[in-house]
Each structure stands twice: as structure tokens, then as C-alpha cells.
Amino acid sequence: MSPAGVGVVIVTYQSAGVIERCLRSLRGVEQAVVVDNASTDHSATVARNTLLARVIANETNRGFAAAVNQGVAALKTPLILVLNPDVELQAGFEESAPIVREALRPEVGLVGGRLEDEDGAYQEGFGVRALPTPGALLAEALLLNRVWPGNPWNRRYRCVGFDPSAAQDCEQPAGAFLLFRREIFERMGGFDEDFYPLWFEDVDFCWRIRAAGYRIRYEPTARGRHLGAHSIGSLSAANRHKAWYGNLLRFADKHFSTAENLALRAAATVGLAVRGIGRGLTAGGIQEGRACFHAIRTVWSRPHSFSRDAGGAFERTRAA
Known part of the structure; x- marks a missing residue:
């Protein structure tokens, strides 16, 4: 070898x-x-x-x-x-x-x-990114990048240019x-x-x-x-939100301060609520809207872990 x-x-x-x-x-x-x-x-x-x-x-x-x-x-x-x-x-x-x-x-x-x-x-925006700062993740959680894609936090985080x-x-x-x-x-x-x-x-x-x-x-x-995102489509909206927000907050638990964690949780709550209302008002979006509100419980659950079942699904659990 x-x-x-x-x-x-x-x-x-x-x-x-x-x-x-x-x-x-x-x-x-x-x-x-x-x-x-x-x-x-x-x-x-x-x-x-x-x-x-x-x-x-x-x-x-x-x-x-x-x-x-x-x-x-x-x-x-x-x-x-x-x-x-x-x-x-x-x-x-x-x-x-x-x-x-x-x-x-x-x-x-x-x-x-x-x-x-x-x-x-x-x-x-995908191939190479900067390591996330609390500000960058706040912008992500608040959905700021959707209404202001050129904001400075997003540009640095996604290495635009x-x-x-x-x-x-x-x-x-x-x-x-x-x-x-x-x-x-x-x-x-x-x-x-x-x-x-x-x-x-x-x-x-x-x-x-x-x-x-x-x-x-x-x-x-x-x-x-x-190709990108070929496996993500197999996750339900509820599990996508649980996984993304849960793992974002696990990352914050490991690398950010307590105050930064609380700010991220508050931002994630607002972002999920806005997304949930927006989805719930669209045709066929009621289920995803509900998933957003259910994911808010994930935001305030600690520590961030999931139990797995034989089918590959997962649910939120609290560690002992």
C-alpha cells in the first residue's frame, strides 16, 4: 500500500x-x-x-x-x-x-x-463557506438571507466572491x-x-x-x-426542521457562549414561527406550517439528541 x-x-x-x-x-x-x-x-x-x-x-x-x-x-x-x-x-x-x-x-x-x-x-455559497459566527447563524435562523440576500453576514458566511x-x-x-x-x-x-x-x-x-x-x-x-440534496427529500418536513435546528443548536452548545446560545434560540423561534405562518397560508402548506411550530419545541429542548427507530426515523429525546 x-x-x-x-x-x-x-x-x-x-x-x-x-x-x-x-x-x-x-x-x-x-x-x-x-x-x-x-x-x-x-x-x-x-x-x-x-x-x-x-x-x-x-x-x-x-x-x-x-x-x-x-x-x-x-x-x-x-x-x-x-x-x-x-x-x-x-x-x-x-x-x-x-x-x-x-x-x-x-x-x-x-x-x-x-x-x-x-x-x-x-x-x-455551498462549496466553501466560512466557519459560522453567531451573527451568521442569527441571520440564517431569522430568515434574513431570504429577504436581504446581500447582507454582510450572509456574504461572508457563504464566501460570496x-x-x-x-x-x-x-x-x-x-x-x-x-x-x-x-x-x-x-x-x-x-x-x-x-x-x-x-x-x-x-x-x-x-x-x-x-x-x-x-x-x-x-x-x-x-x-x-x-447533484445535491438527493437524500434530504426523503425526510419529512418535521424531521428536516428538527434535524437542522437541533444540530445548529448542538453546534452552538459546543462552540458559542451561553448568551449567544440564548440569542440563537430566540432567533430560531421567531424564524420558525414566521416560516410556519407563511407556509400555513399557502395551498398545500399546512402540514409544513405545523412542522415549523412543532420544531420550536426542539429549539428549547436540551441536550440535542435523537432516538432512532428501525425504519430510520427519529424523534426528540432528552438524555439522562
């Missing part, structure tokens, strides 16, 4: 329509593991039939973070690539690849690649396409599995890497075509 050998972890959930293209795009990798989180669309079977990866089929939806940790444990390579199943790589991961060379630098903790739309355009053609330091590449050394992953303790089922686990991982003194890099020659 090469000292720069790359192993790939791909977490699937309702990904049967995209996983084959993803696996067939892998070049220059030594091992690939697909961890399926109890999909009901035969994602695991499709992945297994390609004969291109080892497939671990979970009986329950363990969440993205836990599945990544599970996949890394199954690999033996010194470099780990976390890749979403809806990403089709446009470049290989041979030892000479710039992204591999970057990841091997001792001062670098993580490298993100360039995520593109189907037409090859860089996905601005970022030059996607230049290799450079950055703060938070999207979790859809991340390369790092195994030693970094182990030193950080892996992904925090309490971010369930998804959202903010990649943000937290980048935060901890930078807090430990490592640089995070962006490498534009490592390109991936990204």
Missing part, C-alpha cells in the same frame, strides 16, 4: 439513483467502502453489484457522522476521502495529484475539492468532498455522532481541526460534479 494511498468512504441513504455513477468515477484510490444507512430503495444492492466497493449495510439509520466513522474504521489507508454519493469525480487521486500532495503536508489538516453543477459551474480557480486556505469546505490524513481524523476523535442524522457534523469537524492549529485548504484541480 502506498504511503499516499487513498481510501474512500461514501455514506448512502436512498441513493440508488446516483451511487453507481459515483463509484465508477473513482480513479487512483486503493479502497472504497459504502456505508448504507438502512435505505429502502436498494442502494446497498446497487453499490454491491458494481463490484467496486465493500458495502456495509446498516439495519438502522445511524446518521451521516456515525456512518463516516464506521467507514473510516473499515479502511486501512493513510488518507481518507469522504465523498457524497451524488458526487461524480472529474479527476483522479494518484500520488501526484495536487489534492493528495496538499493533504500530506504536516501543517494541513484537511483539503476540500471543487464542487460543480452539472454544467461545470462552481457551486458558490470566493475565487474557485485558485488553490488557497479556507475555513469550511463542504462535507460532500473532503480529504484528510487518518492521523488527523483519529486525533480529532472522528465525526461527532450526536449530529444526527445530518447537518453541521462537517462544520464541527472543520472547526476542531482549525482549533487544533491545522490549516484547511481548497484545491480546484480536484473537481466533482455534485
